[in-house]
Amino acid sequence: MNAVNPIITITNVVKYFGSFRALDDVSLTVEPGQKVVVLGPSGSGKSTLLRTINQLEEISSGSIVIDGQEISDPKNDINRIREEVGMVFQSFNLFRHKTVLENLTLAPIKLKKEPVKEAEKRAMELLEKVGMADKAASFPVQLSGGQQQRVAIARALAMTPKIMLFDEPTSALDPEMIGEVLEVMVTLAREGMTMVVVTHEMGFAREVGDKVVFMDEGKIIEIAPPDQFFDHPENERTRKFLEQIL
Amino acid sequence: MREKKVVIEVGDGAAIPDPNDEGLFTAWRISFFGTIAIIVYLLVAKPDPYVDIIKFLPDGIVVTFKVTFASIGLALILGLIAGLGRISKNRWFNLAASTYIEVVRGIPLLVQLFYIYFALGNLIRVPDMVAAIIAMGFCYGAYMGEVFRAGINSIDDGQTEASLSLGFNRSQTMRYVILPQAWRTILPPVGNEFIALLKDTSLVSILAVSDILRRGREFASESFLYFETYTMIALIYLLITLVLSKILSNVENRLSHYERR
Numbered sequence: 001m002n003a004v005n006p007i008i009t010i011t012n013v014v015k016y017f018g019s020f021r022a023l024d025d026v027s028l029t030v031e032p033g034q035k036v037v038v039l040g041p042s043g044s045g046k047s048t049l050l051r052t053i054n055q056l057e058e059i060s061s062g063s064i065v066i067d068g069q070e071i072s073d074p075k076n077d078i079n080r081i082r083e084e085v086g087m088v089f090q091s092f093n094l095f096r097h098k099t100v101l102e103n104l105t106l107a108p109i110k111l112k113k114e115p116v117k118e119a120e121k122r123a124m125e126l127l128e129k130v131g132m133a134d135k136a137a138s139f140p141v142q143l144s145g146g147q148q149q150r151v152a153i154a155r156a157l158a159m160t161p162k163i164m165l166f167d168e169p170t171s172a173l174d175p176e177m178i179g180e181v182l183e184v185m186v187t188l189a190r191e192g193m194t195m196v197v198v199t200h201e202m203g204f205a206r207e208v209g210d211k212v213v214f215m216d217e218g219k220i221i222e223i224a225p226p227d228q229f230f231d232h233p234e235n236e237r238t239r240k241f242l243e244q245i246l
Numbered sequence: 247m248r249e250k251k252v253v254i255e256v257g258d259g260a261a262i263p264d265p266n267d268e269g270l271f272t273a274w275r276i277s278f279f280g281t282i283a284i285i286v287y288l289l290v291a292k293p294d295p296y297v298d299i300i301k302f303l304p305d306g307i308v309v310t311f312k313v314t315f316a317s318i319g320l321a322l323i324l325g326l327i328a329g330l331g332r333i334s335k336n337r338w339f340n341l342a343a344s345t346y347i348e349v350v351r352g353i354p355l356l357v358q359l360f361y362i363y364f365a366l367g368n369l370i371r372v373p374d375m376v377a378a379i380i381a382m383g384f385c386y387g388a389y390m391g392e393v394f395r396a397g398i399n400s401i402d403d404g405q406t407e408a409s410l411s412l413g414f415n416r417s418q419t420m421r422y423v424i425l426p427q428a429w430r431t432i433l434p435p436v437g438n439e440f441i442a443l444l445k446d447t448s449l450v451s452i453l454a455v456s457d458i459l460r461r462g463r464e465f466a467s468e469s470f471l472y473f474e475t476y477t478m479i480a481l482i483y484l485l486i487t488l489v490l491s492k493i494l495s496n497v498e499n500r501l502s503h504y505e506r507r
Contacts, residue, residue, distance in 0.1 A: 056407055083413035093408035097427045107412040110422060152408075159412055
């Protein structure tokens, strides 16, 4: 292995919802530029794991270090850490009262104190990149699911994060819109963004992933490069999962 | 996309004429034009005493509106604080807000008016109208608190999560993302409370505040024309309420149109 310092280090993380053990002693590292794809049946804890990385879920025990900062340490400002970690949601969650352009500029203007003109210029560049520049003045309700999700990706990128988290970004989309969103994600991956992606898109996992993480019942069952994972899965449960979906 | 649709019904203001509700819409027209017709008829057919009565009342109408606007302003501020308190994770803030709401809602408005008026009078000397406004605002703030809480809760959690994930803290999220959206859910019931409050200001006539009702009582006690005076007062309250509910209905329609585009 090379000696690159991981940008995300998850160590022995346990997460309870009430008495339910949603994450059971999970450890994982992500290096800068790596694309990690998390697979698993629903209820396996994969979304919970993703959401602990930017502390949308607080962990019960263990440690998560992002870019050298322990996120559960009250001395570290979680809001500043979150600026470094973009997140894309299954249900898009665009700000409904803001135009597409305002969705992108709100955080940079308010949090990074960027001048409005500059923020708008950069926002337009990002919209250009996701193919949504012509909808800059529209409101989210006027857009299709695929369009909303592309805007949501651009909104996260507007804060120039070091890491991007994707929580089942295509699961709420009609089939014909999945492609346009995956295309944007592939482009982002090619540019070297560090990505952690929870998805059911096996094609994407194989094409883009540097490593595939398979979870079941709150545990990480297997971590492997995509070729090995899909062609020679080691674990019995992994094989069963792959049989069901492929 | 998940979408919570919440309509907050607080039915103590006035029936807001909804163009989709034909019965209510027609009822509004009958009431509105009927009221105007009766007022005009009384003024023309019996100018003595009705013209005298109506000449006596405008000062009172101004006072009623002053008390209403000032109280609703105070109630909105208190309501926002109470609503935020009710959803706050800070135990003490939450407890204080909940207790305020519980206590205020458990005491009749008239009793509160007397209490605040005389309790306040014992400590500091404030003008009658100010005491009335504080009492009305304090009481309606509690009801408004529940409206704010429901409005804030009606916004999808995903909006909060998206905002937090960008680096906004909780209060920035409330200010930039949640409240601007909650406002649309909150506005109709707030309008309703506004009308309810306007009607309830008639209670302040007891505290020597010269509102519509007080002016009417003054007129009646001199002329002994109780029936005629209170007829005119009822008609004027009704007219004001009907006009306000129509304005509210129009505002609501414009808002829902904005949401639909």
